[in-house]
Amino acid sequence: MEKTDGIGKENGSTEEKQSFKDGSICGYNSLHHLLSANLKPQIYQEVSRLLLGLNCGKTLETIVLPESAKALSSKHDFDLQAFKFSADQELLREPRVVRVGLIQNSIALPTTAPFSDQKNAIFEKLGPIIDAAGASGVNILCLQEAWMMPFAFCTREKRWCEFAEPVNGESTQFLQEFARKYNMVIISSILERDINHGETLWNTAVIIGNHGNIIGKHRKNHIPRVGDFNESTYYMEGNTGHPVFETAYGKIAVNICYGRHHPLNWLAFGLNGAEIVFNPSATVGELSEPMWPIEARNAAIANSYFVGSINRVGTEIFPNPFTSGDGKPQHPDFGHFYGSSHFSAPDASCTSSLSRYKDGLMISDMDLNLCRQLKDKWGFRMTARYELYADTLASYLKPDFEPQVISDPLLHKKSS
């Protein structure tokens, strides 16, 4: 349901525009709601075809979810959407359909509340959303980046390090219960405290198996130094490579947030055999929104796998204002985390997005056979010429590297 009925169209009054501070798009939940409410059905269908692509030649089908999941979404006011990516019928392989979920959420208490209260309130808020995923039969569920805390890395204050936990800490234990209850793989992106290595902090995704076991972890490879994302104040570049986790439901990997700007990061997970790569994120409108619908979708196409993109929602206000080193006034918040979580498929189709301002659960069935079908169709893996890139990279890494540039000799000739 829309928050408003689109009162603030392009020419809306200043007062109306103020209302968009809630994070809505001109009063709408998402771009797709805005378009469907304002375009004639036939035009909307054509715009959707171009914006979202087609899966097996058709618009993505929606899935009917159990009443219990819908009731949880109404009661706890979170967006709930569900789609289905199909693949062609094969003669020698059965379909390999898995149901995958993404959760986006805002924090639950002000950042001034005691830390343990803040964390427990997030646990409490997430419980019903995870239950809705469980009731819907989700097999693999991924939460947003550092879901168990406010995204305090803008502040550069060290006291937020207290939120860090070991891989088997309380957030993992909280999710292990759900993994066992719903026979579900859960990907949990936390601020990790590595006790055995001198209490080093990492930005880590913990992979919890469907029996509640810890399958492994992956640490964020690329740490942002852009805008207020001062994450390098807290943790270093990860040391876990590009692991792919073979789970009961398929081969999965995690490209944490800023890693999505690095095509080779996506590639490496693909080379290791990932069928679904999750991108748990925390990013704000002013910085990255135009990139958001493009990068994950491009990765899904280029690497012939599915991508699940998740971004947190809301504006988090911190007790002490901070500056961004850009000459602008100090401010107490990062800006608006714009949600908009969605799935992208290897055939260039994608789902619409969850709300720009509300908590949400995005569910999609995906036939993993589509990955190989796209490899066979487009042959990106076979035509990739990795040896050329290996040579270029090997030479680039040498201190005496010189770019391969062939200049027009006439450029440097003196005119007579």
Ligand SMILES: NC(=O)NCCC(=O)O
């Ligand atoms: N959390 C994080 O890495 N954010 C960086 C900003 C972005 O990549 O959009």
